[in-house]
Amino acid sequence: MPEIHRNAAALLALAASALLLQACSDSPEPAQAPASAVEIETGGDDAHARHALEPQGLPRSTAPADARVFFIEPADGASVTSPVTLEFGLEGMDVVPAGTNKPDSGHHHLLINVTDLPPMDFPLPATEQVIHYGGGQTEATLELAPGEYRLQLVLGDHLHIPHDPPVMSDAITITVE
The missing domain is CATH 2.60.40.10 (Immunoglobulins)
Structure with a gap:
């Protein structure tokens, strides 16, 4: 796996974990998202780096058709x-x-x-x-x-x-x- 993809995957997992911990608190107040992986990795909003770090999605749980x-x-x-x-x-x-x-x-x-x-x-x-x-x-x-x-x-x-x-x-x- 190329180095940029390993770094991106680790940063995205860290960001998702932070969001999950914030969202699961007992407080009904909205949580603020941490800096994006692109901002952490590149120090800013670089379009080329952003495209390179875009993951392909995550597995989804299924739902009954009548839910x-x-x-x-x-x-x-x-x-x-x-x-x-x-x-x-x-x-x-x-x-x-x-x-x-x-x-x-x-x-x-x-x-x-x-x-x-x-x-x-x-x-x-x-x-x-x-x-x-x-x-x-x-x-x-x-x-x-x-x-x-x-x-x-x-x-x-x-x-x-x-x-x-x-x-x-x-x-x-x-x-x-």
Whole structure:
């Protein structure tokens, strides 16, 4: 294996481990992603190095064809006040904490105002727009500023990687008054 690929694989594994540890904390606050492997390896945003370090994806857990994740509350189109309480539903699979490698199971990830889905063959990033509920939570309370929000749920496996096929809710829109 060429040296750059060995280094890239090690750095990506380190970054994924850091994200997993942050996302699995008991805090519902979004975790901040560490510097990317490209920034660590090259010291900046070098397009050639970035392309050379792009991995080919990771193995994905399978999901039953009839599995579905959805919002119990709030309803699509609802007007709410902050703090907003969200209830997550799941059918055809079990909710388990991150790190629990059990067939037909996973944990929730909330996407806020995300219109371009992240890659489905990598761990979901932990950002202000992608909140991990690695403790196996099925409910969350968020402080949201007034405005319109697009919300979507994605179930992740023990490593925060979406299943194959992905188990995602329909996006809903809520208005915080």
